[in-house]
Amino acid sequence: MYQYDEIDQRLVEERVARFRDQTRRFLAGELSEDDFRPFRLQNGLYIQRHAPMLRVAIPYGVLSAAQLRRLAWIARTHDRGVGHFTTRQNIQYNWVKLPEVPDILAALAEVQMHATQTSGNCVRNTTTDHFAGVAADELVDPRVTCELIRQWSTGHPEFAFLPRKFKIAVNGAREDRAATGVHDIGLQAVQDATQGLGYRVQVGGGLGRTPMVGEIVREFLPARHLLTYLDAILRVYNRYGRRDNKYKARIKILVKAMTVARFQREVETEWQHWKDGPATLVDEEVARIEARLKKPAYRSLPAGIPATLAARLHHDKDFAFWFRQNLHPHKVPGYTSVVLSLKSPDQPPGDASAAQMDAIADWSERFGFGEIRVSHEQNLILPDVALGDLPALYDALCPWGLATPNVGLLTNIIACPGGDYCSLANARSLPVAKALQDKFSDAAWVRALGPLDLNISGCMNSCGHHHVGHIGILGVDKHGREYYQISIGGAQDPARLGKVIGPSLTPEEVPDALQAMLEVYLKLRLSPAEKFTDTVERLGIAPFRDAVYAPNQEVACA
Amino acid sequence: MREVVVNRQIVPDTWARFSPEQPEAGGDRLYRLEEWQAVRAQASAGRAGLWVETDQDPEVLRPYLPELALIAIHIGSFADGRGHSLGRLLREVYGYQGEIRAVGDVFQDTVNELERCGFNGFSPRPGETAANLLRGLGLFSEAYQISVERPEPLFRRRLSHPSGG
Numbered sequence: 001m002y003q004y005d006e007i008d009q010r011l012v013e014e015r016v017a018r019f020r021d022q023t024r025r026f027l028a029g030e031l032s033e034d035d036f037r038p039f040r041l042q043n044g045l046y047i048q049r050h051a052p053m054l055r056v057a058i059p060y061g062v063l064s065a066a067q068l069r070r071l072a073w074i075a076r077t078h079d080r081g082v083g084h085f086t087t088r089q090n091i092q093y094n095w096v097k098l099p100e101v102p103d104i105l106a107a108l109a110e111v112q113m114h115a116t117q118t119s120g121n122c123v124r125n126t127t128t129d130h131f132a133g134v135a136a137d138e139l140v141d142p143r144v145t146c147e148l149i150r151q152w153s154t155g156h157p158e159f160a161f162l163p164r165k166f167k168i169a170v171n172g173a174r175e176d177r178a179a180t181g182v183h184d185i186g187l188q189a190v191q192d193a194t195q196g197l198g199y200r201v202q203v204g205g206g207l208g209r210t211p212m213v214g215e216i217v218r219e220f221l222p223a224r225h226l227l228t229y230l231d232a233i234l235r236v237y238n239r240y241g242r243r244d245n246k247y248k249a250r251i252k253i254l255v256k257a258m259t260v261a262r263f264q265r266e267v268e269t270e271w272q273h274w275k276d277g278p279a280t281l282v283d284e285e286v287a288r289i290e291a292r293l294k295k296p297a298y299r300s301l302p303a304g305i306p307a308t309l310a311a312r313l314h315h316d317k318d319f320a321f322w323f324r325q326n327l328h329p330h331k332v333p334g335y336t337s338v339v340l341s342l343k344s345p346d347q348p349p350g351d352a353s354a355a356q357m358d359a360i361a362d363w364s365e366r367f368g369f370g371e372i373r374v375s376h377e378q379n380l381i382l383p384d385v386a387l388g389d390l391p392a393l394y395d396a397l398c399p400w401g402l403a404t405p406n407v408g409l410l411t412n413i414i415a416c417p418g419g420d421y422c423s424l425a426n427a428r429s430l431p432v433a434k435a436l437q438d439k440f441s442d443a444a445w446v447r448a449l450g451p452l453d454l455n456i457s458g459c460m461n462s463c464g465h466h467h468v469g470h471i472g473i474l475g476v477d478k479h480g481r482e483y484y485q486i487s488i489g490g491a492q493d494p495a496r497l498g499k500v501i502g503p504s505l506t507p508e509e510v511p512d513a514l515q516a517m518l519e520v521y522l523k524l525r526l527s528p529a530e531k532f533t534d535t536v537e538r539l540g541i542a543p544f545r546d547a548v549y550a551p552n553q554e555v556a557c558a
Numbered sequence: 559m560r561e562v563v564v565n566r567q568i569v570p571d572t573w574a575r576f577s578p579e580q581p582e583a584g585g586d587r588l589y590r591l592e593e594w595q596a597v598r599a600q601a602s603a604g605r606a607g608l609w610v611e612t613d614q615d616p617e618v619l620r621p622y623l624p625e626l627a628l629i630a631i632h633i634g635s636f637a638d639g640r641g642h643s644l645g646r647l648l649r650e651v652y653g654y655q656g657e658i659r660a661v662g663d664v665f666q667d668t669v670n671e672l673e674r675c676g677f678n679g680f681s682p683r684p685g686e687t688a689a690n691l692l693r694g695l696g697l698f699s700e701a702y703q704i705s706v707e708r709p710e711p712l713f714r715r716r717l718s719h720p721s722g723g
Contacts, residue, residue, distance in 0.1 A: 007700050007712065014698050022667060031667070038637055039667055121637070151702040151712070157674035158646055158705070161639030227703075227711070238643050239613075273651050278710045279703070285713040 001062045001371065002147045003292045004112045012109045015116060015155070019043045020102035027099060038161070042122055044115025045101055049423050054096045055118040056108060057125040058374050060132065060146035060170075061089035064294075065361040065370040070111045072357035078104050083357065084417055085342065085350045087376045087465050088167070089127045090118055094421045116154055121162045123153035123234070128170045129177040130375035133293075134337055134383045136329035140189035140197060142172035144289050145226065148281070152227050159234050163241035164249035166234070167206070170199075179376065181205045181213045181495025182468060184251045185233060190220060197223040203233060203263070204255035205495065207462035212252045213495045215260045217267065224281040225271075231279070232271035236263065296369035296384050301334020306388040319394055321447070322405040327390075334387055337373075340380045340397060341404040341412065345437040348430045349415040350378030359400055367393045376465075377414055377453075379407065410452040410518075411440055414465060418458030418475060419482070425458035427475025427482035432456055432510055439511035449518055452532050453492070468492045470533045471514065476504050484510050488517065488544055489536040501545040516547040561688040563669075563680040564657060566695060568688045571681065573607055573628065588630055594622060609661075612640035616647045623654050628679065633662040642675040649676035649706045666694035676706035 004012070022039050025031040044055040056071070063071075071091055075083045078100050079093040086092055096104065108114055118125055126149045128142045129135065149168055153159075159166075171178040172189040180186025186202040198220045205214030221229055237251045240258070255263045305313075313320045328337040340360060343349050352360070364372045364382055367389045373381035385393060397403035406412045413436060416422065418429025433456055440446050455469030459476075466472030472487040483504035490498030505513055518532075520543050525535045536544065559570040576587040576597075585604045589597070594608060607628030608619065619629070629648065631641045641660065648654040659679030660672050665686040672680070673695055680691045702712045 005716075007716070011698060011700055011702075018697050035636075035665065035667065121639075154702055155698065156703050157671040157701070157707075158642045159639065160642070160671050161637045235643050238639055243638060243640075274704075277704075278714060282713070282717070284717055288713070288716065 001064050001067070001112070001294060002059070002143075002150075002289065003294065005292070008151075009109075009112070011155070012112070012114050012116075013106075015043075015114065016102060016105045016109050019105060023098065023102050038120055040101075041120035042117055042160070043101075043105065044118040045096075045098070046119060047423070048094065048421055049419075050421065051095045052098050052101070053421065054093045054101060054104060054115060055086070055090050056093070056113065056115045057118045058089050058091060058113075059150050060126055060128040060143055061130050061374040061376075062132075062143065063372040063374065064111075065364045065372070067111045067113055068357050068361040068364070068372050070107060070113070072354040072361070074104055074107060075354040075357065081354045082351055083354075084348070085352065085374050085378050085380070087350075087378060087414060087416070087463060088125060089130075089374045089376055090125055091374070092417070094417065119165075121164050121166075122160055123156065123162075123166045123168065126150055126153070126168045126170065127178055127183075127376060129173050130373045130377075130381055131177065131328055131337055131383065132172060132373075134330050134332075134335075135173050135177075136331045137174040138172055138331060139174065139191055140172040142170040142178075142187075142189055143293055144286055145170050145172075145187065145189065145199075145223075147289050147293070148226060148285075149230070152230065156234075158231075159238055162234070162238055163243045164246060164251075166237070166251065168230075176493040176495075179465070179468060179492045179495060182207055182211070182465075182492075183214065185230070186214050192220060195220065195222055199223065199226065201229070201233075204252035204260075206250055206252045207465055207467045208250065209247055209460045210250075210252065211462070211467040211497045212256070213497065214252070215255055217260065217264050223286075225275065226281060227279045228274035228277065229267075229271055231274055232267045235270045236266045240266070294369070294371070296371070298332045298335065298384070299386070301332075301386060301388075303333035309387055309390055312391045318405070319391070321443070322394060322403050323390065325405040325409065325447075326403070326407045328381075330384070332384075335384055336387055336390070338367075338382045338385045338390070338393060339375070339407045340382065340402040341406055342379050342402075343406055343412050343437075344401040344404045345411075345434075345441065346401060348417075349413045349433050352380065356400055356402065359396075360402070363393065363396060377407075377412060379412070405443070406446065408451050408453075410446050410449055410454055410471075411437060413437070413454050413456060414469065415456040416458050416461075416463035418456070418464075422458060422463075424461055425475065426460075426477035427458050427484065429456045429458040429464060429475060432473060432475075432484060432507060435507070435511050436514065439515065448522070448528070450528065450531055453490075454514075455490075465492075466490070467497045468495060469498060470531075470536075471517070472498045473510065474504075478504070482507055486510070486513060486517075486548070488541060489533060491533050499541050501541050502549050505548075513548040517544045520544055520547040560681075562659070562682070563688050563691045563695075564659075565678050566692065568692065573630070575609070586627070588628070591618070591622075594626075598622070598625060607657075607659075610644075612638050612644060614644060616644060616652055619648075620652060623648075623652060623656075626654075626656055628657040628659055629654065630659045630661045630679075630681075631677070633660055633664060633668075636663040636665070636668045641677075642671060645672065645676035646706055664691070666690040669694045670697050674701065674705040674707040 202214035457464035487498035
């Protein structure tokens with residue numbers, strides 16, 4: 001994590017003071033609900049079905065042990081002992097009380113955290129690869145870029161009231177683990193042989209009601225121009241984005257309406273005002289941020305598998321499954337990153353109890369350098385575990401239900417909180433997730449399916465990113481009843497949107513429908529190496545659609 | 559007389575909307591662009607100001623800027639952020655030196671960001687007071703970004719005062 005200096009600290013405290021005053025005036029009736037709304041949203045506070053919901057930013061998904069303990073403390077003190085990690089590297093508390101929120105923000109500020117701009121029509125928390133800085137396939141560490149953007153976007157005076165929300169994602173690895181194609185701005189770091197570090201800039205991606213993959217507006221933006229170029233894009237959007245219809249207000253609609261070519265010209269024109277001006281980055285600032293990102297003191301370890309680990313792998317099958325599924329290659333020999341699955345059958349996807357958070361904070365110190373990552377797949381990660389420590393870590397995780405060996409598999413279900421909590425939702429997500437966990441409890445069968453992303457959203461806002469799920473489930477409301485629309489063939493890297501297979505289904509029909517599709521996949525795939533998405537790509541949706549809808553027709557014929 | 563905030567002072571509002579029925583009336587007059595284009599040649603004594611909406615193209619205003627003591631940007635809803643861009647463009651690109659005043663849906667919680675975008679005049683909406691507007695200004699002791707208020711980003715100040723870090 002980036003360690004604040006005294007200015008960063010003061011700014012976050014001043015922000016808390018401002019919100020405390022606004023909350024006081026709201027509670028005293030001096031600030032109306034309509035006037036208060038944008039300000040509470042910009043401080044992470046929604047009014048939800050049961051209670052206000054507070055969304056806390058975890059900038060680019062990096063947490064220290066002390067910060068995670070503070071999140072646990074908040075869950076215990078101000079919520080019902082649970083936090084929900086979201087698809088945008090945030091944590092949400094579903095049961096906070098409005099008068100306590102300024103105190104929660106103050107408690108966050110003490111550990112250099114905030115809920116700034118986690119909602120509202122402004123630049124939101126910047127997200128990135130959850131293996132940033134440790135992944136073996138990394139070209140450029142995106143965290144410095146993310147921190148630069150965090151600072152630039154925090155309290156930006158010109159862009160506090162954009163037409164709609166604005167999400168930026170940065171990726172620095174070969175694999176795009178940040179879903180840059182489906183963000184308002186997606187930045188792919190590129191190391192150019194002559195020009196050095198830069199970014200490929202994609203604009204206008206997004207999910208929601210009108211899902212789109214972003215358009216490339218610049219193949220290579222030299223890194224020093226990052227902030228001035230972002231200013232230019234945001235200004236064009238702020239001035240010309242639609243404000244008459246909130247469903248047509250995202251930048252993707254503007255880019256489409258203007259055409260990419262004209263949008264690029266407008267951005268270039270605005271950029272000329274700032275290009276090479278004072279906001280052009282200097283090496284010293286990049287170095288300053290780098291120095292404030294805590295760097296682990298890695299030991300020099302042998303590259304191979306230690307004997308104790310090899311022995312455990314040999315005699316413990318469950319351990320071996322976990323080892324194969326939940327680890328990610330590390331750039332430093334002898335280390336690995338371990339994903340702690342928050343997708344056990346017993347808890348809603350992405351939820352962690354206060355006790356689990358405290359335990360994870362302890363392990364991050366015992367088996368790492370006191371750092372934890374949050375993935376947009378709603379899991380937590382210990383990024384720097386020595387291979388020799390894996391057996392001990394596994395033994396520690398198991399009793400806590402945090403070693404479910406399902407990362408990247410069907411049961412690693414990504415889901416929004418849905419209608420159980422969210423007032424925007426058309427349908428509930430969690431009961432469907434639970435029904436699917438129960439249906440697909442045969443771990444060997446799930447493993448046989450190979451890599452599968454299953455995403456559930458409770459409404460068009462697509463917080464569960466169903467469009468880019470290999471299988472996507474979208475909750476819809478039909479005459480006051482919950483139905484679910486199924487799409488297949490979506491993918492995050494490269495970004496691809498799934499296709500709807502047919503009419504929406506009742507909640508009871510969903511598990512069988514998935515089972516039917518997956519059996520068709522197992523039958524039709526050319527080999528176990530052909531992934532579900534490849535089979536869909538090769539054959540189209542027809543065989544899957546028929547598998548889901550044909551049985552009913554047969555019944556009708558009989 | 560109504561009170562407004564100008565340059566962080568509470569002052570009486572001397573500006574009145576131009577009335578085509580009384581074109582000769584003196585004092586500080588606010589014109590719509592078409593009105594100013596029609597009468598600027600024979601404008602009466604007193605200062606001239608322009609009343610514009612947040613979607614105003616500043617390029618159209620360029621020829622008139624030297625004649626205008628004030629540009630009132632009408633913010634219909636405080637959640638419309640286009641005025642913020644317009645303020646910065648007028649200051650930073652067009653070099654406008656006169657008063658830029660926020661009128662319309664202006665209250666304590668909106669003025670801080672507007673001021674950073676080049677607004678130096680604030681007319682409180684009905685029910686709001688100039689004293690409250692003053693309370694809403696200058697809430698932050700620093701800022702990361704460049705703006706009219708701070709033409710250099712924080713990182714350049716950090717470089718010149720490394721002890722601050």
